[in-house]
Amino acid sequence: MSISRPRGTNDFLPETTAKWQAVEALLREQCREYGFGEIRTPLFEETELFARGVGDTTDIVQKEMYTFEDHGGRSVTLRPENTASACRAYLENKLYGAVQPVKLYYLGPMFRYEKPQAGRFRQFHQFGLEIFGSESPAADAEIIAFAWDFYQRLGIRGLELKINSVGCPKCRPAYRQALQSYFHPHLDALCNSCRDRFARNPLRILDCKSEVCQQIGANAPQIYEYLCTECAEHFSSVQAMLKAAGIPYCIDSRLVRGLDYYTKTAFEIQVTGIGAQSAICGGGRYDGLIEEIGGEHIPGVGFALGMERIFSALAAQGDDIEVENHLEVYIIVAGGIEESAAAFSIANQLRQAGIATEMDYADKSFKAQMKAANRLHARYAVIIGDSEVQTQTASVKNMESGEQQAVAFADIKAYFIGR
Ligand SMILES: [Zn+2]
Ligand SMILES: [Zn+2]
Structure with missing residues (x-):
């Protein structure tokens, strides 16, 4: 079980x-x-x-x-x-x-x-x-x-x-006494808890949720005179x-x-x-x-x-706390160990620079990774394939506008800082 x-x-x-x-x-x-x-x-x-x-x-x-x-x-x-x-x-x-x-x-x-x-x-x-x-x-x-x-x-x-x-x-003692004198004639009509409260703590009878007790207490003396x-x-x-x-x-x-x-x-x-x-x-x-x-x-x-x-x-009231999404970059990687290592290195650099970054570890298809980037509401996708590794330049896609731009690996941290 x-x-x-x-x-x-x-x-x-x-x-x-x-x-x-x-x-x-x-x-x-x-x-x-x-x-x-x-x-x-x-x-x-x-x-x-x-x-x-x-x-x-x-x-x-x-x-x-x-x-x-x-x-x-x-x-x-x-x-x-x-x-x-x-x-x-x-x-x-x-x-x-x-x-x-x-x-x-x-x-x-x-x-x-x-x-x-x-x-x-x-x-x-x-x-x-x-x-x-x-x-x-x-x-x-x-x-x-x-x-x-x-x-x-x-x-x-x-x-x-x-x-x-x-x-x-x-x-308070004088007020308690006044309450006890007031409730005493109604003692039998009060709920069980209030009968219990009567001696120990008559003030609590006033906030009893029982309708009967509330009715009985409606004209009880108020503390302000005491x-x-x-x-x-x-x-x-x-x-x-x-x-x-x-x-x-x-x-x-x-x-x-x-x-x-x-x-x-x-x-x-x-x-x-x-x-x-x-x-x-x-x-x-x-x-x-x-x-x-x-x-x-x-x-x-x-x-x-x-x-x-x-x-x-x-x-x-139909409201909720709005929480901003903080994922900035999703790295999409296609290829073998070299591409994965390059992507991992970029992820590390960006994270160390305070930029929230995620990447795929499951060798998913390009399409599936793009879908993941969308589902996680990443602001940017950084695409690393074999041509990107050869030219040491990543394709950076703005997920909102769809705009795509080539950014050298060496400049990628600077590119995202302050964006
Ligand atoms: Zn006082
Ligand atoms: Zn009661």
Whole structure:
């Protein structure tokens, strides 16, 4: 029986990776402009890191992690996200000793044991930003602006930015209590998950997808009456900056992040027209997270986007990433060893000069080689036969215009440079 790839994973073939590389280049360039440096953390970590850093009550930790014991008996886990690892790395490498804030980006595969379905994969790819060491609302606004800017550059239409504040450990307890008093009479009507959330995490009832829970929650108290002065000022400063930057947003009181270490800003960018999975990125502030994994109180804010989601959003609006073809020269060779050697030498010279060059190794007919040059979209064909070897002059054909020209072997590199 032949072996196939694991469920929920993909093989990315060159035609696709070329598009990914183009998007990645766009992201890296934008990171340079915004002053973010790349961090690369291990693909696996001690399981404990995610239990604490993602939250051991979350679906991710409870159901979706690839966790195994290594040969040394340690429990390790393939990273389901990258923020926890970035926090660990910040502490472990004493980045708190560097100039603050520290601005990092990451890009790579993450792993979750999810039910494979459209747009969901067990190995998927995320890009994300983290700003550590700044409490300023400007840091929140910068993260949001980056995300918004990126999707504009990509040309994704129908974007909607939703923001909210989830308060802080000072003001949230009163709000939790208000929510519990509100939901208590409806406890029996809530879905199973929400009955579970009621005691532990009533804020999460607000973003439940169940229609019944949404109906019940429609008149739930909103957090804005409960925010402490600090949180309220932070929230209005973030909004003032978004307005100043001309970034349209709406406030969505249902946008909550489940865990205690999330504080103040939460945001999501949604796109209309790609079905149920309409959020294309999300993030927020997590001033309690570094403490949660064993550090001091160091504020942080960040966001992550799914790379696969970018391509499905583009496809849904009928667009695609245009990738330029880079093959410049296809060498067509007819004859024996002498002709092949001459062709090989020219291919080498051109490649060393930075000119993408391909040639036939299969002794195909002239016609078949010309066809190959066409199929590979080569801009030029260089023809080497016995008369060309005798005169040390190649025939160079412009594949677009059909024009043909004789160029001495000695001049061929110079001929193509700068063309
Ligand atoms: Zn507060
Ligand atoms: Zn529910």
